[in-house]
Amino acid sequence: MPDLTLEDIAKQAGVSRSTVSRVVNGYPNVRDGVRKRVLEVIHNTGYHPNAAARTLASQRSWTLGLVLPHSVSFFFTDPYYPHLTKGIAQACNQYNYTLALFLVGTKEDEEKIFPRVSRKGLLDGVLVQAGHHGDQQIIGLLVDSKMPLVVAGRPFRSDNVSYIDIDNVNASHNAVRHLIQIGYRRIGTIAGPVHSTVGLDRKEGYLKALKERGREVDESLIVEGDFTETGGYYAMQKLLPAKPDAVFAASDIMAIGAMRAAREAGLRIPKDIAFVGFDDLPIATLSDIQLTTVRQPVIQFGIKAVELLLDLIENGLHPPRRIIMDTELIIRDSCGAA
Amino acid sequence: MPDLTLEDIAKQAGVSRSTVSRVVNGYPNVRDGVRKRVLEVIHNTGYHPNAAARTLASQRSWTLGLVLPHSVSFFFTDPYYPHLTKGIAQACNQYNYTLALFLVGTKEDEEKIFPRVSRKGLLDGVLVQAGHHGDQQIIGLLVDSKMPLVVAGRPFRSDNVSYIDIDNVNASHNAVRHLIQIGYRRIGTIAGPVHSTVGLDRKEGYLKALKERGREVDESLIVEGDFTETGGYYAMQKLLPAKPDAVFAASDIMAIGAMRAAREAGLRIPKDIAFVGFDDLPIATLSDIQLTTVRQPVIQFGIKAVELLLDLIENGLHPPRRIIMDTELIIRDSCGAA
DNA sequence: CTAATGAATGAGAGCGCTCCCAATATATTA
DNA sequence: TAATATATTGGGAGCGCTCTCATTCATTAG
Numbered sequence: 001m002p003d004l005t006l007e008d009i010a011k012q013a014g015v016s017r018s019t020v021s022r023v024v025n026g027y028p029n030v031r032d033g034v035r036k037r038v039l040e041v042i043h044n045t046g047y048h049p050n051a052a053a054r055t056l057a058s059q060r061s062w063t064l065g066l067v068l069p070h071s072v073s074f075f076f077t078d079p080y081y082p083h084l085t086k087g088i089a090q091a092c093n094q095y096n097y098t099l100a101l102f103l104v105g106t107k108e109d110e111e112k113i114f115p116r117v118s119r120k121g122l123l124d125g126v127l128v129q130a131g132h133h134g135d136q137q138i139i140g141l142l143v144d145s146k147m148p149l150v151v152a153g154r155p156f157r158s159d160n161v162s163y164i165d166i167d168n169v170n171a172s173h174n175a176v177r178h179l180i181q182i183g184y185r186r187i188g189t190i191a192g193p194v195h196s197t198v199g200l201d202r203k204e205g206y207l208k209a210l211k212e213r214g215r216e217v218d219e220s221l222i223v224e225g226d227f228t229e230t231g232g233y234y235a236m237q238k239l240l241p242a243k244p245d246a247v248f249a250a251s252d253i254m255a256i257g258a259m260r261a262a263r264e265a266g267l268r269i270p271k272d273i274a275f276v277g278f279d280d281l282p283i284a285t286l287s288d289i290q291l292t293t294v295r296q297p298v299i300q301f302g303i304k305a306v307e308l309l310l311d312l313i314e315n316g317l318h319p320p321r322r323i324i325m326d327t328e329l330i331i332r333d334s335c336g337a338a
Numbered sequence: 339m340p341d342l343t344l345e346d347i348a349k350q351a352g353v354s355r356s357t358v359s360r361v362v363n364g365y366p367n368v369r370d371g372v373r374k375r376v377l378e379v380i381h382n383t384g385y386h387p388n389a390a391a392r393t394l395a396s397q398r399s400w401t402l403g404l405v406l407p408h409s410v411s412f413f414f415t416d417p418y419y420p421h422l423t424k425g426i427a428q429a430c431n432q433y434n435y436t437l438a439l440f441l442v443g444t445k446e447d448e449e450k451i452f453p454r455v456s457r458k459g460l461l462d463g464v465l466v467q468a469g470h471h472g473d474q475q476i477i478g479l480l481v482d483s484k485m486p487l488v489v490a491g492r493p494f495r496s497d498n499v500s501y502i503d504i505d506n507v508n509a510s511h512n513a514v515r516h517l518i519q520i521g522y523r524r525i526g527t528i529a530g531p532v533h534s535t536v537g538l539d540r541k542e543g544y545l546k547a548l549k550e551r552g553r554e555v556d557e558s559l560i561v562e563g564d565f566t567e568t569g570g571y572y573a574m575q576k577l578l579p580a581k582p583d584a585v586f587a588a589s590d591i592m593a594i595g596a597m598r599a600a601r602e603a604g605l606r607i608p609k610d611i612a613f614v615g616f617d618d619l620p621i622a623t624l625s626d627i628q629l630t631t632v633r634q635p636v637i638q639f640g641i642k643a644v645e646l647l648l649d650l651i652e653n654g655l656h657p658p659r660r661i662i663m664d665t666e667l668i669i670r671d672s673c674g675a676a
Numbered sequence: 677c678t679a680a681t682g683a684a685t686g687a688g689a690g691c692g693c694t695c696c697c698a699a700t701a702t703a704t705t706a
Numbered sequence: 707t708a709a710t711a712t713a714t715t716g717g718g719a720g721c722g723c724t725c726t727c728a729t730t731c732a733t734t735a736g
Contacts, residue, residue: 003458005692016716021694029714046483052393052459053692056721061390063438077620082420089441098454100401101439103427116436120341121390121722145384229624260626282415286567288598343722354686359724367684391722394691459692 004047013041024049055121063098064309065123067113070104071132071196077228078253079281080298081129084152087302088127094303095310097124110138118145125309130155131165133195148312152305154197162312164305164323168198171294171327172205172248173212175276178329179246180213182337184274188221188244190235190254199224202250202278218242225254232257240265246274246335252284252293259289259334270336280330292335295328342385351379362387393459401436402647403461405451408442409470409534415566416591417619418636419467422490425640426465432641433648435462448476456483463647468493469503471533486650490643492535500650502643502661506536509632509665510543510586511550513614516630516667517584518551520675522612526559526582528573528592537562540588540616556580563592570595578603584612584673590622590631597625597672608674618668628670635663 006024010017015034022030023038030038041047055061066088072081085101092099102117104110117126118141130139131153142149143161151163179187189206192199203222210217220242225235232254239247240261247262249255255277259269267273269289277284280295304323311321331337344362348355353372360368361376368376379385393399404426410419423439430437440455442448455464456479468477469491480487481499489501517525527544530537541560548555558580563573570592577585578599585600587593593615597607605611607627615622618633642661649659669675 003692007692017693018695018716019714022715025694031714034714048453048457050394050459050692051454051457052390052399053721054459054694055390056388056394056723057692057694059694059721066439079417079420082417085439086441086443089439090443093441093443093447093450096450098460099439099441101404101423101427101437103424103431103437105428105431109431112431112434115386116389119386119389121388121392122436229620256624260624263626282567286594286598288601341722345722355723356686356725357684360685363724369684372684388722391691392724394693395722395724397691397724 003050004045006049009038009041009045009047012045013038059121061098061122061124062096063100063123064092064306065100065102065117065126067102067117067126067128067138068104069128069130069132069135069138070107070110071134072104072129078251079283080251080253080279083281083298084129084302087299088306089302090299091303091306095306097306097310107134114138114141118142118147124148125150125313127152127305127309129153131197132193146317148309148317150305150309150312152301154201156197160320162308162317162321164301164308164325166296166301166325166327168201169205169208171296171329172202172250172278173208174205174327174329175278175294176206176209176248177212178331178337179248179274179276179335180209180215182246182274182335184246186218186221186242186244187246187248188223188239188242190223190225190232190239190247190249190258192227192250193224199250206248225250225257227251227254229253229257229260233261236261237265244273246276248276248278250278252277252279252281252291255291255293255334256283256287259287259291270334274336275334277334284330285332289334290332292332292337293330295330297325297327301325341388342383344387347376347379347383347385350383351376397459399436399460399462400434401438401461402430402644403438403440403455403464405440405455405464405466405476406442407466407468407470407473407476408445408448409472410442410467416589417621418589418591418617421619421636422467422640425637426644427640428637429641429644433644435644435648445472452476452479456480456485462486463488463651465490465643465647467491469535470531484655486647486655488643488647488650490639492539494535498658500646500655500659502639502646502663504634504639504663504665506539507543507546509634509667510540510588510616511546512543512665512667513616513632514544514547514586515550516669516675517586517612517614517673518547518553520584520612520673522584524556524559524580524582525584525586526561526577526580528561528563528570528577528585528587528596530565530588531562537588544586563588563595565589565592567591567595567598571599574599575603582611584614586614586616588616590615590617590619590629593629593631593672594621594625597627597629608672612674613672615672622668623670627672630670630673630675631668633666633668635665639663 010020125148129152154165191203223235225231236258277291277293280293284291344355348358463486467490492503529541561573563569574596615629615631618631622629
């Protein structure tokens, strides 16, 4: 069948283009008999309206973009992102939106992708996973382009942008306080990079918990990781000489790497050293020692992000909106409390 | 700035719409001075052509779809899919295509998504990750819709569809032959599901290697897994009573689960029992014991898949094309050969 | 210097839909 | 039954581009 148009369906059903359009879009003011006849023709012919024509005429594409900037593609080994993507995709299905994925590989790609993202007629709105210094540029461009935008994760400069995040400071604070309460004395941390807001916030929570108890902060117990397993492994090796009895890692995957390093050094978990991670992804329960960790609602986070974006699309960009989601400390074996 | 159109740019540059169009699309027959003037106006105004209008007029959307059917979303814990997605996204960037992601969560979603995928004016072509019985329906629909289609993974019925796959039988055959050559006598396998072609093919390779050496096939050494870590774990528990001295798992993630079960049973790897996985994803090297495994070129696979799809779009769907990619056995610690 | 050639440019139709408005059919009321 | 109100339908313009074709302009050869 050569591509059918509204006009073809109209002719076959003996009505006008407009009426077919009404039926297709579910408008109420069509006589039942007519509607039935039109639906029949549509069904028999397998007609689907042309998306581009519809978008052009209505100025709505029913497509959302998800941009994972360069900083993320570097972290792509972290299962967090696939999970987030899943939540977002799920929400898109639910709301009948199509999801366009912009996975930026290189910094040059980022510039190449921007025109496509900001171009009218392709996307109704954009979701950017951010929180890295290097993401500021694309966020700035997107804000200027007036494209409805939601940032997943707190960006460095958050004025005028709507974003959604979890309460990282509070979550880390709780996790480390838990270690203190169990009785650990030398609690180290494998922090995230300083050029990421998550890294900063989670470290802040760690410091807050120590200070709250009047503990001295020992700089040798703080090491920076890069949110990869290997990064966690090497960070732990750097941490070992400082003889920590517990470690708070800023992500599960770094905790896994850190535990590997600890085991290789002959330490038993949690007897000799305790671990707490962050994320509660499936990998947390995969290792021999079940990981105590901060659960963040990844799927829900993705869904909320989409809902926030739809809100911006429907009701305008101002004022910028914020959503901060709660987390939960999940106590398992690796912290020695069970 | 209110949305700019070609006409606006034309007026400002003192030329016609057509000339601006030529400049935007890089046609050669424009005088240098004129081209420069137009480019200047475009640059100053930040004009980007409207995607929908362009698609409607040219009947090309420059967008490809990636469908991950229900069967895959079930397996989404397997890092294979994020990696594949990455390869595909990378290729899309390279060829200036936008990637639309259809992540099917539920079986009902699948029907909801089909009209969007097959609708004209949204996608130029579709990539479906398949190889599961349940995927046949959507593949059938897509073939009927005449949409350029590439299936990633051999589908159950492959007549008339273009697909790309790796040589699973051969790869598994090599892996198991390697175990035999080292000297293992009771080689078990954790196979994939029988309703998936990968599962079937990798098991066939296993059997082929055994038969080649005149080995008796012991059914108690063959257990079916579901391509998840937990599945591998339980499969291994079922396998243990049969006392295998080596296990070929149909995926890395199942091998990881199986090794966990083996360790829990007090077995040392590879001293008491050897393991070989399949995929060679980063997780293969993350555990304490580095996994011997079959490396498949996941990223390259994604790129080739996109290139095949572009070929279909440019040069027509017939005859259906096939690409079978090679694999490589990567020998590490878990097989005891190192 | 003019005719012929080729390159650069502009005008117009059309892609397939939405949406407004006018026209028509039907229902309601006096 | 006529007049009015209301529900249904059709026609037309327009969304912002591409692409063909006719036109104009510059260049070269005779």
